[in-house]
Amino acid sequence: MEAPVLEVTDLVKEFGAVRPVNGVSFTMKRGEILGLLGANGAGKTTMINMILGIVTPTGGSIRVFDRDLTRERIAILRRMNFCSTYTQLPGNLRVWQNLTVFGKIYRVPHLKKRIDEVLELLEISHLKDRVSGNLSAGESTRLNLCKALLNKPELLLLDEPTASLDPDIADKVRKVTKRIREEDGASILYTSHNMRDVEEVCDRIIFMHQGKILFTGTAAETLEHFQEESLESLFIRVARGGEIESASAS
């Protein structure tokens, strides 16, 4: 049986008396798009930061590609990548310069060709010589995605990739996300507050609340379990403290 791409076991993070992640366990299969849902403060970003090695867990373990993240962080990060709406590439560099820098960091072979490929995939080839700081929000998000796709990551972490995008660009980002899974077999951990994103893109959902997993399953299983008509109404119910209990469909 193939080892999971990502295996999180009893993960805990404490910042003093605060526990943003409290005993979370889940696995991700190769080629799976897993949605991480939850209101602000649910622990999603802390979880992603721990998987990226930016934040060290207080307890539990993270295994990526069947290797321990704490011990083999650099080797693992070479096969991963990350895109967040909260980060940017240096605004005073041109688009191709930013991609060249990160391409070299990730040791991307045939870098110039790969830069052209990702720019074309995200439909921003015409921006190659533009200064990154002069791009619109949508163009900037797509540039971030180009950086995240440069090394053909086997595990891709997307933190709210469609936040602040207009419906047209958001649709393009969703389509690209599905395409890279189909063409490259990438596993994608996807956080979003946009329920449409999650329903359209994700194979499975992890619903988090106050640092714990409330439910794991497909969108349909989640709705059935909580007896809700839409993910949005469930999201609001959970965020406002409605009665809930932890469970898993799997």
Add this chain to the structure above:
Amino acid sequence: MTFSTIQALVLRNLYLYSRTPVRLVELVFWPLVDLLVWGYLTVFLQKHTGDSFPYQITFLIGAVILWDILFRAQQGVALYFLEDVWSRNLLNVFSAPVTNADYLASTYVIGFLRAAVTSLLLSVLAIILYSFNLFELNWSLVPFVFNLLLFGWSLGMISTALIVRWGPAAETLAWAVPFFIQPFAAVYYPIDALPDAIRWIAELIPCAHVFEGMRDGLKDGTISWIDLGKATGLNVIYLILAGMLFVRVMKTAREKGLLTKFVAQ
């Protein structure tokens, strides 16, 4: 340590300077102001002392140039981190396969390049404006300058570690740290000029021995091996301690989530 990673991180900074030439002003403007002020002060004192003009005063111009080597090397390390904070690029770098060693090595290269540009420019201007030739020291200049670079790198690592530990509010330390030690560093005056009670502090600062050695070298053209030895020995200790501090603070930053606070600012 990976060469391609270091090359990429250095390239990122070189692109920055090629894209925004106004940044070169920062490398040239303040050092030039210092050179003009101290240079003309030296000329003034020279005119009013005549033949009894002490060699130490001539060294004021050399001190300006050499202090700037240390300062630019420190800035190369400390500002490197802040560039990523200001451009919201920090998480992209620290979530990439970049080790502490890769990161520090690239900051050393940038520090060296910054120091080289400024010191070369000031040295040439000192010859043209004041007939002061720092290169009269020939090869004996090299180990002393190298020691200044080493100490600049140590101060840069300490500055960055303190900024990471104390957060965005401590950014000003990137400029302030070298000036904390300047009064004790015997840059413009010999260690003997300091009061007895604080002279021991100067003895513990590597660059104080560099400046002492350089003054002796300019006076009689010989290398002060004792000062060079003290500076090198202290620099090795400072480099090890600063490196350990940097690694320790980065570990703490990951435990406490400090790096993410720079993104949220």
